[in-house]
Amino acid sequence: MPGNSQRRNRRVTSKKGAASGSGGKNKAGLAGRGRTLPADERPWHKGYSGTEQVPNRTAWKQEKERKAAAAEGRAPKIGKPGTKDTTWGRGGTGKKAAKPAKSTGRSGPRVAPGRKSATPRDAPELLVGRNPVVEALRARVPATALYVAHGIDIDDRVNELVRNAADRGIPILEVSRAELDRMTGGVLHQGVGLQVPPFAYEPFEDLLAASTEHAAPLLVALDGVTDPRNLGAVIRSAAAFGAQGVFLPERRAAGITATAWRTSAGAAARLPVSQVTNLTRAIKACQQAGFIVVGLDADGETDVYDLEAAVGPLVIVVGSEGRGLSRLVGETCDLRASIPMASTVESLNASVAAAVTLAEVTRRRSAA
Structure with missing residues (x-):
């Protein structure tokens, strides 16, 4: 026989059996539901005239809604019995009423351990x-x-x-x-x-313009530094060695938090700090303004102790704690400098590397 009719356990009868009735259970679903009520006869509609008697169940729901609206300080979403309410879903001003804020059971900002805060960036x-x-x-x-x-x-x-x-x-x-x-x-x-309170960042254009007014401008850029303690330490070192400002990206980087404030020992209140949307674009703007951009890299071709460009307008770029400089930022830098170390140590902390480089720049400038 053709096909697989010889296979074992094959079905030899029709799978579909005779259609069975519902036993009268679906009879009510076939019946009509009567005429559609106009708006002025619907107790739940804003156009309800109030002349018809409200069913007990609807009256109970309306009273519950009035109590909830009074507790939340808003207009009820139902009309009063015997009157025509034109503020359905509105706050009585012709505009949609704002939803009341949900109570969180706390009176201050919550910072969950090990997680990013769900509060807005401008929250205290x-x-x-x-x-x-x-x-x-x-x-x-x-x-x-x-x-x-x-x-x-x-x-x-x-x-x-x-x-x-x-x-x-x-x-x-x-x-x-x-x-x-x-x-x-x-x-x-x-x-x-x-x-x-939230930290007030300096606009990058203002920071760049103010730095060019000095005889030997010096800026520090941070490429993806995520530890606020490192950020605070870099700001403290930058202020100590005469830098005119620090700028960092808005995303995937630490901002000025309370921890960064404390680590900077108050230097963040004296040194301008700016956030930029695109760090590479900001570095190119510095280059157009006459700055030499030096990125700190363990595999850099120049030794920081041989950095002759330190006496001129300079931007020092510090990479992140783990991966260092990103590819685009590293390609944008004019030079990549390394700090000579003993073979037993692979790399320095980001804030320590920045402090060493800033100290060498200050030494060269004072000797010039």
């Missing part, structure tokens, strides 16, 4: 820990509030930070430990937290 940040808060206040980091938990152990650091905050006019708020736990997202805070 909370710096926690007794030593970090004391050091931030010593460095005169701008702050908007100091939170102190109830019943914490008073020591010299707590006395100093409270006295420092009071002298600077920073509001001191005493909160419960549970409230401070919610504000910090479970991070160890040691009973204190300092709220700092």
Whole structure:
């Protein structure tokens, strides 16, 4: 026989059997539902005239909606009985009412440990820990509030930070430990937290124009440095060795956070810092302004101690902690310089490499 009719366990009867009825279960679905009610007869419609009697179930839903609207401070989404409401889904001003903000159960910014904060970039940040808060206040980091938990152990650091905050006019708020736990997202805070405002970045065009007014301009660029402590250390070194500014990319790089503020020891308040959308484009703008761009690379062809271009307008580019300079940035640099080291050490920390190079540039300029 043709085909596979000889295979074992083949089906020899028709798979489809006789159609069975529903036993009258679908009879109601075939029946008509009557006429369609006009708008003025629908209790749930904004055009309801209010003259018809509202069913009990609809009246209960309307009363529930009125109570919810009163609690949220908005106009109800139903018409009042006996009246014609023209503010269906509106806030009474002819515009769609804004949805009320959901309560999160906390009164401050939350920074989850090990995760990126879900708060906007321009939201304030909370710096926690007794030593970090004391050091931030010593460095005169701008702050908007100091939170102190109830019943914490008073020591010299707590006395100093409270006295420092009071002298600077920073509001001191005493909160419960549970409230401070919610504000910090479970991070160890040691009973204190300092709220700092978002950092105000300098426009890159202004930073570049201001640097060219100096006899020997010096700028520092960061290519993908993601550790805020490295960022703060680079800013501190740049300020110490006479640089006129630091610029860094907006994405995939650390910004000026409370940790960077503290690591810079207040230098971020004195040295202009700029964020750029495209680092390669910003470097090319510096080159057009007459700068020589030197990228720090372990495999660079020039030794930093033989950097003759250090006496002129200079931009030092520091790569990220792991991969160093990116390909496009490395190709854009005029020179790539390396720091000679012993064979037992492969590379230096990004902030240390920047400090060594800046120190050598300052030495060459003072000797010129």
